[in-house]
Amino acid sequence: MLVGVPKEIKDHEDRVGLVPSSVRELVAAGHKVMVETNAGRGIAVDDAAYAAAGAVIVDSADEVFAKADMVVKVKEPQAVERKKLREGQILFTYLHLAPDPEQTRDLLASGATCVAYETVTAANGMLPLLxxxxxxxxxxxxxxxxxxxxxxxxxxxxxxxxxxxxxxxxxxxxxxxxxxxxxxxxxxxxxxxxxxxxxxxxxxxxxxxxxxxxxxxxxxxxxxxxxxxxxxxxxxxxxxxxxxxxxxxxxxxxxxxxxxxxxxxxxxxxxxxxxxxxxxxxxxxxxxxxxxxxxxxxxNMPGGVARTSTFALNNATLPFTLALANKGWKAALKDDIHLANGLNVHAGKLTYKAVADALGLAYTSTASVLG
Missing domain, CATH: 3.40.50.720 (NAD(P)-binding Rossmann-like Domain)
Incomplete structure (x- = not known):
């Protein structure tokens, strides 16, 4: 799978979706990773460190969104980024859709499969990526x-x-x-x-x-x-x-x-x-x-201490990122009910009930999406 990491563009958001050690793990598993130039500048990680880990450095977010099978971010995609998402693409990031009807509408219109960090669960009832x-x-x-x-x-x-x-x-x-x-x-x-x-x-x-x-x-x-x-x-x-x-x-x-x-x-x-x-x-x-x-x-409070936050986040997200890349979204979600709980949007359908209830939108269960 081709995994893409764009530079975050939200105000003073210096975190980044993957650190070099995570890139190295994905490459070792047989995947390709592309990282937008200077994506790691805010955490004091330069392009050379990503390249040494096996990533391909690209000049723009446009290239990342156009080519990547899965986009790994930190914050919810901004309006300009949402326009770049496409049908069949996986988006793995924080979404926080319940108070954000505009983002929800755009993600539904994109046709992408959107897995939210904040609703992935764990066997102990915790939210491991939050x-x-x-x-x-x-x-x-x-x-x-x-x-x-x-x-x-x-x-x-x-x-x-x-x-x-x-x-x-x-x-x-x-x-x-x-x-x-x-x-x-x-x-x-x-x-x-x-x-x-x-x-x-x-x-x-x-x-x-x-x-x-x-x-x-x-x-x-x-x-x-x-x-x-x-x-x-x-x-x-x-x-x-x-x-x-x-x-x-x-x-x-x-x-x-x-x-x-x-x-x-x-x-x-x-x-x-x-x-x-x-x-x-x-x-x-x-x-x-x-x-x-x-x-x-x-x-985005943790963006104020971006280096600490990015490494802490990657420690938690990497196993799920690898599962999505290794198996594809459907098989990964079928194999792990806790990761399946992270599915919020798929192919124009809203699959998280609390979000649907908050926004008054139609709800489709993840189980029906997975068949």
Missing amino acids: APMSEVAGRMAPQVGAAALENANGGMGILLGGVPGVLPAKVVILGAGVAGTNATLVAQGMGADVTVVDRSLDALRRIVASFGSRVKTAHSNAETIAQLVTDADLVISTVLVPGAAAPKLISRKLISEMKKGSAFVDVAIDQGGASETSKATTHSNPTYIIDGVVHYCVA
């Missing part, structure tokens, strides 16, 4: 939240960890999954007063087992969220429903009742966000202020 980026985004969240609290960025001018004689910031983390746990790790490590909220008692028990008395926990309900959010200096939302739009846990009214100069970091913004005031931003212009609350809603 987890590494959730780890990165979770660890970044207290950092960017701390910056948002600075006066220069519109914040109240509070140091997350405080100093002797001055109380630390109150940080509320919504969600005790992978991102929430990693946000907790960093926030409490920075000395903040941290409370984690989740509706799963098992998840909260895991937080207590990991952090003990350094972190407080609370069961999630509307009243508790309202009380904690309005008292917080920094709120970090990590709540996610796999493949579906993120639940709106925070209303516009609740935002208006938060402290002036407090901050809100929405890690799940790529699935639509957890607040009625959430709207996707970029690394070029990451924050905005509503009702005195600084919102950080960058839709």
Whole structure:
């Protein structure tokens, strides 16, 4: 199979679909790999490293999309890229379709087979291709939240960890999954007063087992969220429903009742966000202020630390990339129900129910597609 890797074009997106070691594995398995020139520049990997691993370096994304049997990316294809997809081509990347009807329509029109990293599952119920980026985004969240609290960025001018004689910031983390746990790790490590909220008692028990008395926990309900959010200096939302739009846990009214100069970091913004005031931003212009609350809603947070993120992502995606290349999409999906759960679009059909429900579109089961 000919596998193509274009350079990412989303704002400040410097990650890349394959690293040289992944290219080497694909070539050793008998496949050909083409990489757009300078695709790895943002992770300090030059064309020579890709060529040494066996890739062919090409001058443009046009050539990658025109020739590749499978395109491996990181972020959802932008409008100009979607026009280059073709019938029968495999696209393997993050998609996040539930809050994005325009992308969904374009992918359906392309006729391509689109497998989304974020809905591939594992036997333990986890999302193995989302987890590494959730780890990165979770660890970044207290950092960017701390910056948002600075006066220069519109914040109240509070140091997350405080100093002797001055109380630390109150940080509320919504969600005790992978991102929430990693946000907790960093926030409490920075000395903040941290409370984690989740509706799963098992998840909260895991937080207590990991952090003990350094972190407080609370069961999630509307009243508790309202009380904690309005008292917080920094709120970090990590709540996610796999493949579906993120639940709106925070209303516009609740935002208006938060402290002036407090901050809100929405890690799940790529699935639509957890607040009625959430709207996707970029690394070029990451924050905005509503009702005195600084919102950080960058839709590709891990792109801010592209080298770490790319290698972490490749560690997780490579076995699935090899399976798709070795067997072809249909056989690979038939052999692995967890990879099959990643199929979102095939030949003009929407095959992920949560996306179909969110967008009010017709749904076709993966089982019927696979026959």
